[in-house]
Amino acid sequence: xxxxxxxxxxxxxxxxxxxxxxxxxxxxxxxxxxxxxxxxxxxxxxxxxxxxxxxxxxxxxxxxxxxxxxxxxxxxxxxxxxxxxxxxxxxxxxxxxxxxxxxxxxxxxxxxxxxxxxxxxxxxxxxxxxxxxxxxxxxxxxxxxxxxxxxxxxxxxxxxxxxxxxxxxxxxxxxxxxxxxxxxxxxxxxxxxxxxxxxxxxxxxxxxxxxxxxxxxxxxxxxxxxxxxxxxxxxxxxxxxxxxxxxxxxxxxxxxxxxxxxxxxxxxxxxxxxxxxxxxxxxxxxxxxxxxxxxxxxxxxxxxxxxxxxxxxxxxxxxxxxxxxxxxxxxxxxxxxxxxxxxxxxxxxxxxxxxxxxxxxxxxxxxxxxxxxxxxxxxxxxxxxxxxxxxxxxxxxxxxxxxxxxxxxxxxxxxxxxxxxxxxxxxxxxxxxxxxxxxxxxxxxxxxxxxxxxxxxxxxxxxxxxxxxxxxxxxxxxxxxxxxxxxxxxxxxxxxxxxxxxxxxxxxxxxxxxxxxxxxxxxxxxxxxxxxxxxxxx
Amino acid sequence: xxxxxxxxxxxxxxxxxxxxxxxxxxxxxxxxxxxxxxxxxxxxxxxxxxxxxxxxxxxxxxxxxxxxxxxxxxxxxxxxxxxxxxxxxxxxxxxxxxxxxxxxxxxxxxxxxxxxxxxxxxxxxxxxxxxxxxxxxxxxxxxxxxxxxxxxxxxxxxxxxxxxxxxxxxxxxxxxxxxxxxxxxxxxxxxxxxxxxxxxxxxxxxxxxxxxxxxxxxxxxxxxxxxxxxxxxxxxxxxxxxxxxxxxxxxxxxxxxxxxxxxxxxxxxxxxxxxxxxxxxxxxxxxxxxxxxxxxxxxxxxxxxxxxxxxxxxxxxxxxxxxxxxxxxxxxxxxxxx
Numbered sequence: 001x002x003x004x005x006x007x008x009x010x011x012x013x014x015x016x017x018x019x020x021x022x023x024x025x026x027x028x029x030x031x032x033x034x035x036x037x038x039x040x041x042x043x044x045x046x047x048x049x050x051x052x053x054x055x056x057x058x059x060x061x062x063x064x065x066x067x068x069x070x071x072x073x074x075x076x077x078x079x080x081x082x083x084x085x086x087x088x089x090x091x092x093x094x095x096x097x098x099x100x101x102x103x104x105x106x107x108x109x110x111x112x113x114x115x116x117x118x119x120x121x122x123x124x125x126x127x128x129x130x131x132x133x134x135x136x137x138x139x140x141x142x143x144x145x146x147x148x149x150x151x152x153x154x155x156x157x158x159x160x161x162x163x164x165x166x167x168x169x170x171x172x173x174x175x176x177x178x179x180x181x182x183x184x185x186x187x188x189x190x191x192x193x194x195x196x197x198x199x200x201x202x203x204x205x206x207x208x209x210x211x212x213x214x215x216x217x218x219x220x221x222x223x224x225x226x227x228x229x230x231x232x233x234x235x236x237x238x239x240x241x242x243x244x245x246x247x248x249x250x251x252x253x254x255x256x257x258x259x260x261x262x263x264x265x266x267x268x269x270x271x272x273x274x275x276x277x278x279x280x281x282x283x284x285x286x287x288x289x290x291x292x293x294x295x296x297x298x299x300x301x302x303x304x305x306x307x308x309x310x311x312x313x314x315x316x317x318x319x320x321x322x323x324x325x326x327x328x329x330x331x332x333x334x335x336x337x338x339x340x341x342x343x344x345x346x347x348x349x350x351x352x353x354x355x356x357x358x359x360x361x362x363x364x365x366x367x368x369x370x371x372x373x374x375x376x377x378x379x380x381x382x383x384x385x386x387x388x389x390x391x392x393x394x395x396x397x398x399x400x401x402x403x404x405x406x407x408x409x410x411x412x413x414x415x416x417x418x419x420x421x422x423x424x425x426x427x428x429x430x431x432x433x434x435x436x437x438x439x440x441x442x443x444x445x446x447x448x449x450x451x452x453x454x455x456x457x458x459x460x461x462x463x464x465x466x467x468x469x470x471x472x473x474x475x476x477x478x479x480x481x482x483x484x485x486x487x488x489x490x491x492x493x494x495x496x497x498x499x500x501x502x503x504x505x506x507x508x509x510x511x512x513x514x515x516x517x518x519x520x521x522x523x524x525x526x527x528x529x530x531x532x533x534x535x536x537x538x
Numbered sequence: 539x540x541x542x543x544x545x546x547x548x549x550x551x552x553x554x555x556x557x558x559x560x561x562x563x564x565x566x567x568x569x570x571x572x573x574x575x576x577x578x579x580x581x582x583x584x585x586x587x588x589x590x591x592x593x594x595x596x597x598x599x600x601x602x603x604x605x606x607x608x609x610x611x612x613x614x615x616x617x618x619x620x621x622x623x624x625x626x627x628x629x630x631x632x633x634x635x636x637x638x639x640x641x642x643x644x645x646x647x648x649x650x651x652x653x654x655x656x657x658x659x660x661x662x663x664x665x666x667x668x669x670x671x672x673x674x675x676x677x678x679x680x681x682x683x684x685x686x687x688x689x690x691x692x693x694x695x696x697x698x699x700x701x702x703x704x705x706x707x708x709x710x711x712x713x714x715x716x717x718x719x720x721x722x723x724x725x726x727x728x729x730x731x732x733x734x735x736x737x738x739x740x741x742x743x744x745x746x747x748x749x750x751x752x753x754x755x756x757x758x759x760x761x762x763x764x765x766x767x768x769x770x771x772x773x774x775x776x777x778x779x780x781x782x783x784x785x786x787x788x789x790x791x792x793x794x795x796x797x798x799x800x801x802x803x804x805x806x807x808x809x810x811x812x813x814x815x816x817x818x819x820x821x822x823x824x825x826x827x828x829x830x831x832x833x834x835x836x837x838x839x840x841x842x843x844x845x846x847x848x849x850x851x852x853x854x855x856x857x858x859x860x861x862x863x864x865x866x867x868x869x870x871x872x873x874x875x876x
Contacts, residue, residue, distance in 0.1 A: 050820075051830075059832060059838070208642075223644070249725070251724060252820050252822070253819075256723070256819075263693070
């Protein structure tokens with residue numbers, strides 16, 4: 001979830017798009033990923049912009065165990081620590097899978113209750129100490145106790161983190177958890193810090209100048225402002241990273257970032273969501289634009305535990321009054337697909353058509369509203385460009401069906417209060433992640449125990465638990481299909497626009513996730529910084 | 539020497555200095571600043587405590603459980619009562635230690651000093667630019683009211699006043715950074731690294747802040763000058779003595795109008811600080827405004843309080859400076875007749 005630019009700035013952005021503003025040399029791609037003219041080149045520097053309201057904020061530093069915004073700081077963390085596993089995909093974003101990175105392999109035993117992770121041999125942190133099983137186990141223990149929401153949600157047995165020899169870490173769970181490896185890249189257990197450097201520096205200093213075994217080492221770190229990194233010459237992948245220097249710069253939103261790219265002040269921007277700018281970038285061809293495969297659709301969360309949506313007819317009326325196809329076409333020019341499932345087309349276990357999903361039927365909506373004697377709904381969302389646009393469109397559609405709609409845009413803290421208060425009606429949010437069992441996945445929006453779910457359904461809870469525990473992908477697919485059907489049959493929450501942010505790069509910059517597509521594992525795509533390269537400048 | 543007596547003793551003796559009205563005014567205003575700054579810090583603390591969602595909840599986001607929030611609050615020391623935390627902070631602040639950020643654990647004072655240097659330079663440049671341009675433009679406009687230059691300057695002023703800082707900032711970037719590649723769109727070059735690079739990096743942000751001020755000062759000063767020229771007895775007297783029109787304007791009318799200008803410049807400081815928060819964000823400048831915004835977003839009350847205290851001190855100093863300037867420009871004040 002993210003906050004975005006305010007309306008006046010967006011109006012300006014829109015006006016500038018309409019005026020066709022912009023300059024600089026036009027070169028590469030419009031719609032698709034950019035194609036390099038030759039093989040990757042070594043050397044060069046790159047400045048990457050990150051939105052201050054999301055990845056551009058790292059107020060608690062970059063120690064995986066004390067950082068509280070780790071879910072947003074995946075770019076910085078990956079550049080410094082590398083990662084035990086990472087999500088890779090073909091250049092067009094298909095065939096996405098989690099592969100071992102600093103880990104060599106993993107195995108699931110004991111019906112999903114035991115996980116063994118084996119490390120690559122000879123790995124070293126940049127302080128020269130060994131990156132071994134003991135170091136990883138130490139990091140796992142710290143990560144589990146971390147206050148960060150990026151801390152893993154492992155059902156660990158007592159003393160469930162052990163080592164088996166110098167290269168193998170063993171996890172013991174109280175119940176099967178087969179989805180554990182897919183969940184690792186989105187949690188802080190993926191980033192392994194040097195225990196020796198941590199002990200020597202102390203937690204506070206380490207958070208500012210962390211030491212890992214990733215492709216880059218820290219040169220300077222001004223919290224939530226600028227992080228300067230340089231090449232790790234002893235990185236475990238020969239010839240990588242390509243770049244000599246990588247700088248993460250925090251910036252106040254899409255518009256300044258876009259202009260900074262055009263002005264040549266930076267070479268890449270992660271997480272563009274302002275649609276007018278996206279269209280401008282695509283149409284003018286000055287920048288390479290990688291719109292990522294959508295994994296997380298918007299969902300209208302309905303509070304089934306309170307009036308009016310404790311009445312199934314009211315929920316069905318919302319399904320019938322909602323036309324997400326019209327919104328996708330009318331507001332976003334068909335840029336984003338519409339999903340009936342809690343995972344978008346870029347995610348695992350996505351199903352195109354969910355049996356029992358009742359779509360747009362204004363007549364039925366009006367009939368139900370009449371039957372109910374009227375329907376008044378408070379619809380809320382977090383302040384974000386796409387969300388606010390969709391919310392306004394929904395208000396119009398629902399009002400046409402005779403529903404009285406009051407809309408509200410919330411700040412994060414007040415949104416949380418609304419949920420905790422329990423008297424909310426409907427909330428437009430994003431649901432799902434690449435693997436539904438990982439991160440802000442389906443459980444987060446539909447599990448009875450989640451404070452952000454409007455649903456209490458033990459049968460659905462059991463399905464989610466079973467799906468997360470199941471090793472066989474085909475069986476998992478069946479379980480998630482059934483869950484999707486249950487949500488549709490009960491009209492728990494209509495799904496909509498499957499939206500994913502885009503990454504921008506200037507001509508001559510290439511890399512996985514930056515100029516090719518990788519599904520966002522939760523929000524932004526995990527760029528492989530070690531493989532990002534830049535054509536030599538003239 | 540008695541209070542209020544003219545400062546004619548130029549001996550430089552300590553007694554004379556301490557007895558001077560100007561110095562007594564400085565002392566009095568400095569003492570008055572203490573409750574102002576203290577009040578600002580208490581108010582800030584209280585307002586922060588009213589904002590729903592504490593630092594822990596804000597940092598952890600909507601996914602956080604109550605247990606995670608409680609654990610982080612304990613780690614950050616936020617489980618102590620508000621007054622205890624405030625008094626602990628105040629105890630350190632009076633000795634010059636503004637405490638450690640509750641979020642990062644880093645000492646606030648050095649961070650603040652580093653950021654203040656950036657903001658101070660930005661604000662300084664904005665003031666120099668706005669006043670440096672507004673004064674001659676207003677003088678020229680008032681010299682021949684309702685002529686072409688006057689009308690043009692008023693048109694520019696009204697247009698400039700109706701454009702928000704951030705809109706102007708984005709347009710400046712579009713024109714001077716994107717289209718013309720004359721200035722950087724983002725980033726800051728420290729003065730220690732390169733003088734030209736430093737000025738170059740602050741040029742657009744300074745103009746974005748200075749332009750609305752320039753428009754306001756021009757409009758204000760021009761209006762005041764024209765009033766002075768048209769109706770004041772001392773102007774008629776000066777003209778009757780055969781003083782030339784330009785000299786009447788600059789030496790007589792402008793001198794009188796400058797009091798009003800000094801007042802509005804002092805009052806504008808708050809607006810200016812507000813503008814730096816937005817402008818620093820747009821231009822990715824590591825200044826106090828950016829720090830304040832980050833601290834508010836993360837409910838880092840120690841940093842917010844430190845920033846507010848610094849802003850309060852600056853505001854008090856600016857007003858004090860304005861009063862001293864009155865004294866320099868107006869003999870009646872200098873000699874304690876007011």
